[in-house]
Amino acid sequence: xxxxxxxxxxxxxxxxxxxxxxxxxxxxxxxxxxxxxxxxxxxxxxxxxxxxxxxxxxxxxxxxxxxxxxxxxxxxxxxxxxxxxxxxxxxxxxxxxxxxxxxxxxxxxxxxxxxxxxxxxxxxxxxxxxxxxxxxxxxxxxxxxxxxxxxxxxxxxxxxxxxxxxxxxxxxxxxxxxxxxxxxxxxxxxxxxxxxxxxxxxxxxxxxxxxxxxxxxxxxxxxxxxxxxxxxxxxxxxxxxxxxxxxxxxxxxxxxxxxxxxxxxxxxxxxxxxxxxxxxxxxxxxxxxxxxxxxxxxxxxxxxxxxxxxxxxxxxxxxxxxxxxxxxxxxxxxxxxxxxxxxxxxxxxxxxxxxxxxxxxxxxxxxx
Numbered sequence: 001x002x003x004x005x006x007x008x009x010x011x012x013x014x015x016x017x018x019x020x021x022x023x024x025x026x027x028x029x030x031x032x033x034x035x036x037x038x039x040x041x042x043x044x045x046x047x048x049x050x051x052x053x054x055x056x057x058x059x060x061x062x063x064x065x066x067x068x069x070x071x072x073x074x075x076x077x078x079x080x081x082x083x084x085x086x087x088x089x090x091x092x093x094x095x096x097x098x099x100x101x102x103x104x105x106x107x108x109x110x111x112x113x114x115x116x117x118x119x120x121x122x123x124x125x126x127x128x129x130x131x132x133x134x135x136x137x138x139x140x141x142x143x144x145x146x147x148x149x150x151x152x153x154x155x156x157x158x159x160x161x162x163x164x165x166x167x168x169x170x171x172x173x174x175x176x177x178x179x180x181x182x183x184x185x186x187x188x189x190x191x192x193x194x195x196x197x198x199x200x201x202x203x204x205x206x207x208x209x210x211x212x213x214x215x216x217x218x219x220x221x222x223x224x225x226x227x228x229x230x231x232x233x234x235x236x237x238x239x240x241x242x243x244x245x246x247x248x249x250x251x252x253x254x255x256x257x258x259x260x261x262x263x264x265x266x267x268x269x270x271x272x273x274x275x276x277x278x279x280x281x282x283x284x285x286x287x288x289x290x291x292x293x294x295x296x297x298x299x300x301x302x303x304x305x306x307x308x309x310x311x312x313x314x315x316x317x318x319x320x321x322x323x324x325x326x327x328x329x330x331x332x333x334x335x336x337x338x339x340x341x342x343x344x345x346x347x348x349x350x351x352x353x354x355x356x357x358x359x360x361x362x363x364x365x366x367x368x
Contacts, residue, residue: 004303005071007031011301012070012093014084016043016052018342018352019278019294020076022286024049026294032302037066044343045076057084067091074255074301078105078276079151096204096254096301097276104251105276108150108185118250120243120271123262124188131172137186138162144189147175159221162186190270192262196230198244199282201296201306202253209309211293213240216260216281222350226281226317228288236267243271251276256297258282280352284315287338287357313359325353 011027013020016038024034024045033050036043039057046052051069055062063084067073072094075085085099104114109127116122126137128147138145143166149158160171175184195218200210215230216223230237244259251257258279260272282293291299291307299306320327325347331337341354 004305005032008033009071009302010035010051010069011298012037012066012073012088013045013049013076014038014057014073014080015076016040016045017076018044018344020045021048021342022283022292022294022340023074023076023278023297026292027298027302029295030298030302030304032298035066035070037063042345047343057081060087063087064091067093072096072301072303074297075102075277078102082106094301097257098252098254101251101253101276105274106151108148108273109183111274112185114251115247115271115274118246120247121269122271123190126186128184128186131169134168134172134184134186138168141186141188146187146189147171147184148187149175150183150185161189190262191265192270193265194230194232194263195260195272196232196240196263196269197258197260197279197281198240199256199258199279199285199293199296200244200248200253201256201293201300201309202248203300203306204254204303205305206249207306208245208248209296209306210241210244211282211285211289211309212311213237213261214281214284220350222319222321222352223280224319224321226284226315228284228311228315228317230263232263233267236263236269239267239269243269247271247274255300256282256293280319281317283340283355284317284357285311286340288313288315288359315357315359317355317357319352320354320356322347322349322351322353328354331356 010033012035014037016036021044027034035051036045036049037053041054053066067088074096104110128134128137143164145162147160160175195216196213198210198213202208212229214226214228217225256278258275262270278293278297285292288311331339338357
């Protein structure tokens with residue numbers, strides 16, 4: 001692909017969740033149509049897209065037909081099978097972000113090594129391949145610590161807190177389950193002032209833009225609230241911004257990435273994890289910025305110049321998790337609440353069913 005794809009082109013999105021849904025809407029506003037590929041029927045993204053393919057990610061015939069129908073491909077979650085990305089790459093399509101970026105973000109060990117290689121500070125950590133190694137790693141890393149599966153864990157899944165009285169064998173069994181060949185990474189618990197993230201975008205021409213750092217609150221290991229901007233000193237915000245941009249450039253990212261960080265009490269910033277796609281902590285940009293993270297992602301994938309990342313309002317965003325979605329009838333009566341529901345049918349504990357955003361002084365209504 002040389003130059004921007006013209007309006008009327010088709011953006012292929014692997015994954016049919018809420019991130020794909022909001023990306024498809026943003027693409028439509030720029031004159032593009034979206035084709036969703038997802039194994040599940042009636043996915044949130046398919047409900048708003050022009051086309052949808054329902055097939056397993058390893059269905060080569062369906063992937064070939066999908067490839068023929070789109071002009072560029074992106075992902076709405078980072079755990080797309082590597083073989084799926086490779087199969088689409090065989091058709092000469094631009095895949096953005098590159099499959100190599102996905103490979104880094106799919107594996108916490110590779111992610112940590114990549115960050116270290118870029119000179120990015122992270123929590124002290126050690127790679128472990130069994131409970132015996134875990135015991136030794138804890139002697140070096142110390143307790144409390146967190147044991148994480150190297151692959152597929154998110155929203156607290158595949159993660160175990162290790163305290164002074166935690167048995168390594170029990171912790172390993174909880175993390176790995178019965179998965180053969182499981183591996184993990186143990187990270188020192190960081191005594192942080194707050195958790196924050198930066199949504200950074202990088203275009204096909206190498207230009208970068210970032211939204212203001214935001215504070216994220218995870219009282220039950222799932223993001224419940226984002227406050228924009230984070231209440232941190234200007235020099236700390238500048239440090240977080242610079243780290244996010246360095247990651248995006250180092251990975252040769254094209255698209256949007258969420259860079260999750262810890263801010264220590266002394267103002268130091270550590271990078272925790274990377275998400276190479278629009279991020280839950282960037283949903284506030286839909287209502288508080290002229291161009292949302294989803295528009296930025298569509299622009300980057302389709303080769304357009306990036307938009308400005310300034311905000312016209314401060315914001316508070318709350319996820320509607322599980323049964324919280326039943327608050328919708330009260331929220332829609334609130335003229336200051338910006339309600340976004342994802343079209344998911346089944347309500348499960350902790351499942352992200354939607355979100356609501358308040359702007360400016362209205363944030364006080366959310367109890368911040």
